[in-house]
Amino acid sequence: MIMSDRIMRTKIVFFLLPKLHLLDLAGPAQAFSTANDLGYGYDLHYVAEVDEIVTAQGVPIRASRDWPELRPADLIVVPGWRSPRLSPRTPIAAAGKQRLRAHHAAGGSVASVCSGADALGAAGLLDGRKYTTHHDLTDELAARYPKANIVRDVLYVVDDRVITSAGIASGIDLALHLIAVERGAEAAARVAREMVVYARRNGDELQESAMLRHRGHLSDLAHRVQDVIDSRYAEQLRLSDLASGAGVSERTLTRIFTTATGLTPLRYQQLLRLERAEHLIGHGATVESAARAVGFEDARMLRRLRARPLAG
Structure with a gap:
């Protein structure tokens, strides 16, 4: 299902916070970028609250402070930052929280990798919903957001356009799932093959995509x-x-x-x-x-x- 030039492309906005983990960003970014290279219609954007983010691995990343105009079909992804312990305060400003809330309220989807779930929680998007995160952070996040329902030991969870993943390499799993749902099973299979990753799922909600679920x-x-x-x-x-x-x-x-x-x-x-x-x-x-x-x-x-x- 190659995208026609007449079909509006999906924007993927990575919202970068200080000391983010490189693979939390690079994994899903590579998946969506590869999907775009194969003709499936994704535009990637990188925004932050400052001009330059220094990653947990010491690599500086330049980002834009200007958000693109978003439609309900677009996705905001919050990669995780340094763990295994959460910082006392979530490193996201009030304006960033409002961006996340407004996009979801308008019908858009928001996603997190690893400790990025903390940002979604701070924005109030986890309350009353199921979510997951890295296993080292589950107890802390469960205590921090008692109105949310933590799901342990799974790769990712989807609940009402709030998609959370366990962290590190599971960001790739999350991206492949979304590509399969939005662009079809063949698209996700092609991306997985291009990335030389083992397309196998497990965990809550049957980890969704049948193509991925039955490829192990x-x-x-x-x-x-x-x-x-x-x-x-x-x-x-x-x-x-x-x-x-x-x-x-x-x-x-x-x-x-x-x-x-x-x-x-x-x-x-x-x-x-x-x-x-x-x-x-x-x-x-x-x-x-x-x-x-x-x-x-x-x-x-x-x-x-x-x-x-x-x-x-």
């Missing part, structure tokens, strides 16, 4: 068939054609695919369709239009799948 196996044949389904999930794919393309019988394909992923090829395709349809519905599409967009002839099948989600 070593079957080359299953991966090749998943590549086909990922790129053509909205089409009518016959098992016989998938098997022929893989050079095996239908029975062999079903056995190997199910052993590797836990799903039959058809159930895997349906799960991709369901997740993409849920994303479209969450952004204002009707059930009928979402069903057509993901390849269902009418909305009845989508309604059945939404009522009884597939296992996986």
Whole structure:
């Protein structure tokens, strides 16, 4: 699903705070940058409350104080800063907190990596929601934000357009999830391959994307068939054609695919369709239009799948 020049690109704004961890920033920035290089339409921006941020690793980073104009489809990401202990006061000014609140109130998404969750908490965005953070910080953040619901030992959590991740390399996991939801499973798979990362998820909310969730196996044949389904999930794919393309019988394909992923090829395709349809519905599409967009002839099948989600 390569983006057309006529489609408005998604802005990803990294809000940089003092002593941020390089990988908390570099991981998701690389994922979104790679997605943009592959034609999936992302514009990256780096803003801060000062002109220069010195990272926890001692590398200075120049940033802009001027925020770009944001739409609801855009994302603000707050990378984490030095841990394992939180600072007594969250290093974010009142104006920064208001930026986060206003963007979310306007329908936008906000995300954090590691201790970046502290900034979301200070802005009041964690209250009443589930979230996660680095395991060294869970007790401190749980005490600091008692109205929020900490989820321990998971890679990331999504709750009402507030997306939090565990920290360090899990920022890549978070970015791949968002790319899969917004641009499709094929896009996330291509980015993961370009970055030479192992696309495997675990934890709360099934860690969302079916493509990523069912890629943690070593079957080359299953991966090749998943590549086909990922790129053509909205089409009518016959098992016989998938098997022929893989050079095996239908029975062999079903056995190997199910052993590797836990799903039959058809159930895997349906799960991709369901997740993409849920994303479209969450952004204002009707059930009928979402069903057509993901390849269902009418909305009845989508309604059945939404009522009884597939296992996986």
